[in-house]
Amino acid sequence: MTEKTFGPFELQKAYSTEPVPDDFVLRRRISTAMRTLSERVIRAEVDQATLQHWAEQLEAVVATVGEPERRDSKQANRKLFTGAATIEDLYHMMDFDPVSGGANPIAPQVTWVQEGQEGVEGTLRLGQQYQGPPGRVHGGVIAWILDAVLSRALHAAFRLGVTGTLNIRYLAGTPIEDTITCRARITGQEGRKIFIEGSIWHGDQQTVHAEGVWLTPKSLG
Ligand SMILES: CCCCCCCCCCCCCC(=O)SCCNC(=O)CCNC(=O)[C@H](O)C(C)(C)COP(=O)(O)OP(=O)(O)OC[C@H]1O[C@@H](n2cnc3c(N)ncnc32)[C@H](O)[C@@H]1OP(=O)(O)O
Incomplete structure (x- = not known):
C-alpha cells in the first residue's frame, strides 16, 4: 500500500490531526524533559556535589548524542509543494519550529x-x-x-x-x-x-x- 501524501494546503490539518509518527513521539518526550529541566534547574537550590553530579550526567548524554549533521529541511519542503510529502515530512517541517514545535527543546x-x-x-x-x-x-x-x-x-x-x-x-x-x-x-x-x-x-x-x-x-x- 502506498503511504498517504500531502500538499501545501493540507499541511496544517494533517499536522494537527494525523497520528504522531513514532519517532516524533519520542523526540517530543525528550524535548519535554529538556524544557522541564531548563525551568527546574534554575529554581533548584542544591549543594555543590549535586550540581557536579547533574553536570556529569548531562555531559554524558551530550557525548552520547555526538555531533550529528545538520538536518536538510529543504527536502521535505520541496516534496510538500509537489504534493508528495509524507506525514514524517510534515513533522520534519513543523515539529522543530522554535515556537510551538513539540520536538524542539527550546520552543x-x-x-x-x-x-x-x-x-x-x-x-x-x-x-x-x-x-x-x-x-x-x-x-x-x-x-x-x-x-x-x-x-x-x-x-x-x-x-x-x-x-x-x-x-x-x-x-x-x-x-x-x-x-x-x-x-x-x-x-x-x-x-x-x-x-x-x-x-x-x-x-x-x-x-x-x-x-x-x-x-x-x-x-x-
Ligand atoms: C504552507 C505553509 C508552509 C509553512 C512553512 C513553515 C516555515 C515557518 C517559517 C516561520 C518564519 C517566521 C518568520 C521569520 O522568522 S522570517 C525570517 C526573518 N526575516 C528575514 O530574514 C527577512 C530578511 N529580509 C529579506 O529577505 C528582504 O529584505 C525582504 C524579502 C524582506 C524584502 O526584500 P525584497 O527584495 O523582496 O523587497 P523590495 O526591495 O523588492 O521591496 C518590496 C516592497 O517591500 C517594501 N519593503 C522592503 N523591505 C521591507 C521591510 N524589511 N519591511 C517593510 N517593508 C519592506 C519596500 O519598500 C517595497 O515597498 P513598495 O515600495 O513596493 O511600496
Whole structure:
C-alpha cells in the first residue's frame, strides 16, 4: 500500500490531526524533559556535589548524542509543494519550529485555540528561564513569540512570506508562570506586502501590541 501524501494546503490539518509518527513521539518526550529541566534547574537550590553530579550526567548524554549533521529541511519542503510529502515530512517541517514545535527543546509550547483566515489565538505559559525583569517575561522573548504568532496568522490564511518589519509596543509587564494569550490577524495587503497585527493578553489586560509587514517572495508575488 502506498503511504498517504500531502500538499501545501493540507499541511496544517494533517499536522494537527494525523497520528504522531513514532519517532516524533519520542523526540517530543525528550524535548519535554529538556524544557522541564531548563525551568527546574534554575529554581533548584542544591549543594555543590549535586550540581557536579547533574553536570556529569548531562555531559554524558551530550557525548552520547555526538555531533550529528545538520538536518536538510529543504527536502521535505520541496516534496510538500509537489504534493508528495509524507506525514514524517510534515513533522520534519513543523515539529522543530522554535515556537510551538513539540520536538524542539527550546520552543515555548503554544496551545492553539483558533486558527483560520480571520486570525489565530493561542495560550501559553512561560517559565523562569524566559524571565527579564523579576516576575516578567523578557522583552526579546516576547518579540520572538510574536514574530511566530503573526507568521502563524499568515500561514493560517494560506499565504507565505518573511518578516520584513516587526514593531512592538510593551504596554505593561507580561507575567511569567501564568497563562497568557496571543492573538494575530492580517489587517491589509499592498502588492507583496502583507500587514499583520498581534497582541498579548494577561486575562483582560493587554500587555503587548505588535504590528508588522511580511513580504511574499518575489517568485510567488
Ligand atoms: C504552507 C505553509 C508552509 C509553512 C512553512 C513553515 C516555515 C515557518 C517559517 C516561520 C518564519 C517566521 C518568520 C521569520 O522568522 S522570517 C525570517 C526573518 N526575516 C528575514 O530574514 C527577512 C530578511 N529580509 C529579506 O529577505 C528582504 O529584505 C525582504 C524579502 C524582506 C524584502 O526584500 P525584497 O527584495 O523582496 O523587497 P523590495 O526591495 O523588492 O521591496 C518590496 C516592497 O517591500 C517594501 N519593503 C522592503 N523591505 C521591507 C521591510 N524589511 N519591511 C517593510 N517593508 C519592506 C519596500 O519598500 C517595497 O515597498 P513598495 O515600495 O513596493 O511600496
